[in-house]
Amino acid sequence: MQNFIFDNKTRIIFGKDYEQVVGQESVVFGKKLLLHYGGGSIKNSGLYDTVVNSLQEHGIEIYELGGVKPNPRVSLVREGVSLCKEHNIDFILAVGGGSVIDSAKAIAAGATYDGDVWDFFTGKSEVSTSLPIGVVLTIPAAGSESSAGTVITNEDGLYKRATGHLSLRPQFAILNPVLSYTLPAYQTACGITDMMAHILERYFTTEKNVELTDRLCEATLRTIISNAHTVLNEPTNYNARAEIMWSGTIAHNDLLNTGRIGDWASHDIEHEISGIYDIAHGAGLAIIFPAWMKYVYKHDINRFAQFANRVWDVEIDLNDLEKTALAGIKKMEQFFSSIGMPITLTEVEIGDEHFAEMAKKATERGTLGNFIKLQESDVYQIYQLAR
Amino acid sequence: MQNFIFDNKTRIIFGKDYEQVVGQESVVFGKKLLLHYGGGSIKNSGLYDTVVNSLQEHGIEIYELGGVKPNPRVSLVREGVSLCKEHNIDFILAVGGGSVIDSAKAIAAGATYDGDVWDFFTGKSEVSTSLPIGVVLTIPAAGSESSAGTVITNEDGLYKRATGHLSLRPQFAILNPVLSYTLPAYQTACGITDMMAHILERYFTTEKNVELTDRLCEATLRTIISNAHTVLNEPTNYNARAEIMWSGTIAHNDLLNTGRIGDWASHDIEHEISGIYDIAHGAGLAIIFPAWMKYVYKHDINRFAQFANRVWDVEIDLNDLEKTALAGIKKMEQFFSSIGMPITLTEVEIGDEHFAEMAKKATERGTLGNFIKLQESDVYQIYQLAR
Numbered sequence: 001m002q003n004f005i006f007d008n009k010t011r012i013i014f015g016k017d018y019e020q021v022v023g024q025e026s027v028v029f030g031k032k033l034l035l036h037y038g039g040g041s042i043k044n045s046g047l048y049d050t051v052v053n054s055l056q057e058h059g060i061e062i063y064e065l066g067g068v069k070p071n072p073r074v075s076l077v078r079e080g081v082s083l084c085k086e087h088n089i090d091f092i093l094a095v096g097g098g099s100v101i102d103s104a105k106a107i108a109a110g111a112t113y114d115g116d117v118w119d120f121f122t123g124k125s126e127v128s129t130s131l132p133i134g135v136v137l138t139i140p141a142a143g144s145e146s147s148a149g150t151v152i153t154n155e156d157g158l159y160k161r162a163t164g165h166l167s168l169r170p171q172f173a174i175l176n177p178v179l180s181y182t183l184p185a186y187q188t189a190c191g192i193t194d195m196m197a198h199i200l201e202r203y204f205t206t207e208k209n210v211e212l213t214d215r216l217c218e219a220t221l222r223t224i225i226s227n228a229h230t231v232l233n234e235p236t237n238y239n240a241r242a243e244i245m246w247s248g249t250i251a252h253n254d255l256l257n258t259g260r261i262g263d264w265a266s267h268d269i270e271h272e273i274s275g276i277y278d279i280a281h282g283a284g285l286a287i288i289f290p291a292w293m294k295y296v297y298k299h300d301i302n303r304f305a306q307f308a309n310r311v312w313d314v315e316i317d318l319n320d321l322e323k324t325a326l327a328g329i330k331k332m333e334q335f336f337s338s339i340g341m342p343i344t345l346t347e348v349e350i351g352d353e354h355f356a357e358m359a360k361k362a363t364e365r366g367t368l369g370n371f372i373k374l375q376e377s378d379v380y381q382i383y384q385l386a387r
Numbered sequence: 388m389q390n391f392i393f394d395n396k397t398r399i400i401f402g403k404d405y406e407q408v409v410g411q412e413s414v415v416f417g418k419k420l421l422l423h424y425g426g427g428s429i430k431n432s433g434l435y436d437t438v439v440n441s442l443q444e445h446g447i448e449i450y451e452l453g454g455v456k457p458n459p460r461v462s463l464v465r466e467g468v469s470l471c472k473e474h475n476i477d478f479i480l481a482v483g484g485g486s487v488i489d490s491a492k493a494i495a496a497g498a499t500y501d502g503d504v505w506d507f508f509t510g511k512s513e514v515s516t517s518l519p520i521g522v523v524l525t526i527p528a529a530g531s532e533s534s535a536g537t538v539i540t541n542e543d544g545l546y547k548r549a550t551g552h553l554s555l556r557p558q559f560a561i562l563n564p565v566l567s568y569t570l571p572a573y574q575t576a577c578g579i580t581d582m583m584a585h586i587l588e589r590y591f592t593t594e595k596n597v598e599l600t601d602r603l604c605e606a607t608l609r610t611i612i613s614n615a616h617t618v619l620n621e622p623t624n625y626n627a628r629a630e631i632m633w634s635g636t637i638a639h640n641d642l643l644n645t646g647r648i649g650d651w652a653s654h655d656i657e658h659e660i661s662g663i664y665d666i667a668h669g670a671g672l673a674i675i676f677p678a679w680m681k682y683v684y685k686h687d688i689n690r691f692a693q694f695a696n697r698v699w700d701v702e703i704d705l706n707d708l709e710k711t712a713l714a715g716i717k718k719m720e721q722f723f724s725s726i727g728m729p730i731t732l733t734e735v736e737i738g739d740e741h742f743a744e745m746a747k748k749a750t751e752r753g754t755l756g757n758f759i760k761l762q763e764s765d766v767y768q769i770y771q772l773a774r
Binding site for chain 1: 609
């Protein structure tokens, strides 16, 4: 087990009706608040009114910035940064899913920085402080509600890049599973895939002695798998929605990373796809992860066999561990298909015309991943395996 | 799943040599520090010197209070409170195991309170603030390094009582598995039992829909069980010590409690024993937990069968779930015996002479537990089952 620091201060406020306490939780951080959100869905659902009422009851002055889109753009982030600087905003409240929260984090970092916020995503500068952030979560998927990271797309060149810092962990996250009832099946399935991918990125490590972390990963994966069809078939099943929502946070709050280094190549490989094609991040991951697995599993067949056995109930064939490992990957693909996810690029009508360009862009800052380090040519072959 | 708030701010600093950063982590909280510890073992091991040097390097003024004993006493806590008030202490550093940390927490609460600190343990008053606390852990067991609770014994009547508050969660906890190498086998086994008991108290709940939390509990229990014999046979096996140490924290940091109410009757029932007889808390739990289980399992045979199956690999007999449930309890008893724990009061030469008195004291503030609510007569019968 490797040395680690686990430092997660996000206060999780989980359950029915808790969006009503958002004012009380926010006012601790100041009276001037930037309310950040996406489109009209929170207005249609009544969530917007609930949040605004609660904030106003606590005497909070609200500045608004809506319009966050999936794969959130740096142009809107820059707009948010200007707003924060102009009005001396104290606190940013993100109401929405991962895109809104990531956008809010980038604004929070940019608001305390003199240069251009994109510097944090190119490596030109590093986040060291940020405005405090709070979250009312509507889409369980990204785990951004308790993570220290953010992913932003720069329209100029369609670069999708990540950065992170402890100060970007939200101060609180309000998680009411009821708010996810109206999420369409496809988005629900994308979220499920995304949270599973967050665990898989951490699970496939070269560190051998991480039994507790392995088992916690497996426990969370099994819970997601066990509840996936229920939330798709019964979108208003509270308990299943709750299991999925809490799993999505646990998947990405860094607990499942303790004692080892995760991989993260698949996310980087996928980012090039959703950077260009604007397909849902979860759908991209359902395509890329199996391809990545097929490309790398021989480097640690035991770990892939353990995954097959403990997560997918594949019986271990001691005389043919490769068969066991491959059966696990197959079961995962079948699962993704069963929840309506694509598992090939062909299914989403993406051809090979940008493979070379995407492989080049993905690796232009160095190799990808830690389980094995992928060069440009490896990434190209993984795109081919994903066809 | 029930609504919950999960708010755990303890910064976990886990791994080799991290005790050397204690000065840097402590100085954030002020320059006047109370160093709280037990007997001479930290002096013999050199840990005391390492800690003091690191604190002094950061210009911290150290006040000392050693002498904490197992089942920490309120008399020493009162001494610590006086020291803190007299010298305007900013921060309390506990170097040791659960007893030292619990004692430090009680001092931290008492130092900001005008009345007698025991008021917090009788229910006369409630903790609302406390001095900040840091921990260098030497004994993985109690989980106090990241919990919000403390248990103190009042010599006057031998009352052992608990209290808790979010402010009592340590600000940081330094966990170096190497510091537990010298722990004797018996104490190691007591620690293992204690952390397992912390999970079991949370696992046996009346809440039906807590799949993720159940699976995280099972994952942690399996990890402890899987590493227990290794740490006993190879006390300097880093990876096994690390799994046990990290499991001990996870067992009691409240993650495994999310979405439900735990039981905690067994702890209360045991407290009466170790309050009077001064036997190790872990050993008392190895005796009481199986007795409690045998007394209550019929109230939810499915849950006990799930426990038997998922934690102890007992095959589920759908035609005889009671047999499955009882086989799980049996396996747990066998496990406790195999690591050198007593599983009956007779083994530790405790007779029935105080059963009536202990059952009365245990229930004098009301019924015990939540899985089922135990009256005085139930507790008496559990002591009988534990003979």
